[in-house]
Amino acid sequence: MGNVLVTGGAGYIGSHVGKLLGAAGHHVVTLDNLSKGYAGAVTCGPLVVGDTGDAALVSSLLREHAIDTVMHFAAWTIVPESVAQPLKYYLNNTCHARTLIECAVAAGVRNFVFSSTAAVYGIPDAPRCDAETTPTRPINPYGSSKLMAEQMLRDACAASGMRHVILRYFNVAGCDPDGQIGQSTREATLLIKVAVEAAVGRRPGLAVFGTDYPTKDGTGVRDYIHVVDLAEAHLRAMDYLTGGGASVTLNCGYGHGYSVREVIESVERVTGKPLTVAYEPRRAGDPPELVADATRLKALFGWQPRFDDLDRIVGTSYAWEVKLANGSASDGRAR
Numbered sequence: 001m002g003n004v005l006v007t008g009g010a011g012y013i014g015s016h017v018g019k020l021l022g023a024a025g026h027h028v029v030t031l032d033n034l035s036k037g038y039a040g041a042v043t044c045g046p047l048v049v050g051d052t053g054d055a056a057l058v059s060s061l062l063r064e065h066a067i068d069t070v071m072h073f074a075a076w077t078i079v080p081e082s083v084a085q086p087l088k089y090y091l092n093n094t095c096h097a098r099t100l101i102e103c104a105v106a107a108g109v110r111n112f113v114f115s116s117t118a119a120v121y122g123i124p125d126a127p128r129c130d131a132e133t134t135p136t137r138p139i140n141p142y143g144s145s146k147l148m149a150e151q152m153l154r155d156a157c158a159a160s161g162m163r164h165v166i167l168r169y170f171n172v173a174g175c176d177p178d179g180q181i182g183q184s185t186r187e188a189t190l191l192i193k194v195a196v197e198a199a200v201g202r203r204p205g206l207a208v209f210g211t212d213y214p215t216k217d218g219t220g221v222r223d224y225i226h227v228v229d230l231a232e233a234h235l236r237a238m239d240y241l242t243g244g245g246a247s248v249t250l251n252c253g254y255g256h257g258y259s260v261r262e263v264i265e266s267v268e269r270v271t272g273k274p275l276t277v278a279y280e281p282r283r284a285g286d287p288p289e290l291v292a293d294a295t296r297l298k299a300l301f302g303w304q305p306r307f308d309d310l311d312r313i314v315g316t317s318y319a320w321e322v323k324l325a326n327g328s329a330s331d332g333r334a335r
Contacts, residue, residue, distance in 0.1 A: 001025045001026050001027065002026050002068050002238065002242065003026070003029075003066050003068050003069070004021055004026050004027065004028050004029070004069045004070075004071060005029050005031060005065070005067045005069070005071070006021070006029070006031070006071045006073065007030075007031045007032070007052050007070070007071070007072045007074040007100065008031075008032055008037065008072070008073030008074030008115075009028070009037070009041075009047075009071075010030060010032035010034060010037025010038055010039060010041050010042050010047065011032065011036055011037040011073060011074075012037075012172075012182075012183045012184070012185055012227065013073055013115065013172060013227060013230065013231070014030070014037070014071070014073035014074075015037070015041035015042060015181050016176060016181065016227045016228060016230075016231040017071060017073070017231040017234045017235070018030055018042060018043060018044060018045070019043045019176065019180070019181060019231075020228075020231050020232060020235055021044070022043060022045060024235060027045060027065065028044050028045035029046055029048065029061060029065050029067070030042045030045060030046070030047045030048065031048050031050055031052065031057075031061060031074070032049065032050075033049060033050060033051045033074075034049055036185070036186070041184075043180065043181065048061060051096065052072070052074045052092075052097070052100045053091075053092075053095065053099050055099050055103055058100055058103040059103045059106065062103060062104065062107035062109060063107055067104075067107065067109055068110050068111060069109070069110070069111040069112070069241070069242075070104050070109055070111070070112045071113045071115075072097065072100060072112070072113070072114050073115045074096070075092060075093045075097075075145075075146070076088060076089050076092050076093060077117075077142065078189060079119065079140050079142050079143075080189070082140050082141040082142035083141060089141045089142055089145045090144075090145050090148075092145075093142070093145035093148075093149060094145045094148045094149050097149040097152065098149070098152055101152055101153055101156045102156070104162060105156055105160045105162055108161075110161070110162060110163065110241070110242075111162070111165075111238060111242060112157070112162055112163070113167065113234055113237045113238060114149070114150065114153055114166045114167065115167060115169065116146050116147075116149075116150055116166050116167060116169070116249075117142070117146050117168055117169055118168055118169065118170045118251070118253075118290060118292070119140065119142055119143030119146065120146055120147040120168060121134055121135070121136060121137065121138070121290075122136070122138050122139040122143060122285075123137070123139060123287045124287065124290070127257075127287070127288070127290065127291050128255075128291050128292070128293050129168075129251060129290065129291065129292055129293060130251070130293040131168060131249045131250050131293070132249075132296070139285050140285065150166050153166065154166075154247070157247050163246065163247045164241075164247045164248075165237035165240065165241060165245075165247070165248055165249075165250065166248070166250070167230075167233060167234065167237065167250055167251075167252050168249065168250070168251050168252060168292075169225070169230060169252050169253075170222065170223040170251070170252065170253035170291070170292045171190065171191070171225065171253075172190075172224075172225055173190065173192040173193070173224045173225070173226065173227065173313050174307060174313040174314075174316045174317055175227065175316045175317055175319070175320040176227075176228065176316070177228065177316050179319060179320065179323065182316075182317075182320030182321075182323070183227070183317065183320065191222075191260060191263055192224065192263060192313065192314060193317065194206050195263065195264060195275060195314075196267060196271070196314065196317045196318045196321040198275050198276065199268075199271040199273045199275065199318060199321070200322055200324075200325040201325070202321070202324075202325060205276030205277060205278060206264075206277060206278070207278045207279075207280050208261075208264075208277055208279050208280065209280050209281065209282055209283045209286060210280075210281065210282035210283070210286060211279055213282070213288040215288055215289055216259060217261045218261075219260035220286055220287070220288060220289065220290075221257035221258065221259045221260075221288065221289040221291070222257050222258065222260075222289075222290055222291075223253035223254055223255070223256065223257045223290065223291040223292045224254070224257075224258060224310065224313060225252055225254055225292075225305070226305070226307030226312070226313050226316070228307055229305040229307050229308070232303065232306075233252050233297060233301065233303050236301035236302070236303050237250075240301055245300070248296075248300065250294070250296055250300070251292040251293060251294050251296075251297060252297060253291065253292025253294050254294065254305060254308050255291065255294050255295075256291060257289060257290070258310055262310070263310070263314075266310045266311050266314045267314050267318070270311055270315050270318055271314075271318050
């Protein structure tokens with residue numbers, strides 16, 4: 001079993017990964033400043049409240065717990081905010097990542113799993129993105145800040161004995177089917193989260209941006225991956241590195257997409273509630289279709305998704321949203 005430092009482990013994706021790591025018997029240490037996460041989302045191991053940019057704290061944790069694997073989730077992730085406050089994103093997502101990487105190399109950490117994003121592709125020439133061949137041309141500071149961190153990690157690993165897996169996420173959705181933890185992101189912008197918030201009355205409705213794309217129904221198409229399948233990919237990544245695998249960059253998605261209209265129909269079907277939808281013009285920078293080519297992820301890790309069903313993804317999201325709305329979430333994240 002490994003000793004794993006999970007940065008941002010009190011947040012949405014990090015908490016789901018931490019839960020699976022604990023269930024698999026790993027020793028997990030969570031580092032989170034709780035600016036976006038919740039202490040109650042940490043289900044195993046100690047939670048240290050602090051920042052990845054604090055070199056002294058990070059170095060102490062790495063050595064005290066004999067960390068062999070770092071899983072780095074701590075980042076700002078809201079695209080419009082990154083446009084309005086770019087330096088905030090470059091500080092946290094890039095500069096603090098550099099500090100963490102430097103500390104990891106100095107402490108002799110062997111494995112580094114990095115949370116990246118499809119935003120590094122910007123507006124790709126083709127709807128299906130391949131991590132090896134699709135050019136990286138981010139169009140916002142969020143994507144740029146993550147791409148810079150990717151390159152720093154590659155260079156640091158090339159100059160040291162540390163190896164890495166970079167996982168580029170597509171649209172992460174869903175929640176822990178057990179209902180223990182879930183997505184409680186404040187002011188969320190992701191479609192499924194926004195739609196289930198509307199279904200429980202937390203929002204008056206939702207907006208659809210663009211109905212004239214060259215897609216099957218005119219709305220944008222995205223690849224939605226359930227957070228538990230994504231979390232399992234991280235454990236497979238750690239096993240791969242522990243087994244001697246070479247550093248690699250991979251996409252995380254299902255390889256097929258759903259349109260905005262199809263997501264709305266699924267939410268209405270699962271919840272039994274009609275949604276109030278406002279149709280707006282296209283937003284600048286939104287590609288018509290964005291789908292992952294995850295062939296290498298499956299081939300290298302033997303990863304097979306278990307939740308590749310839109311209604312099931314929506315169902316777990318809705319169940320958690322109901323808990324938040326009525327104050328019965330186990331970690332107390334009622335709003």
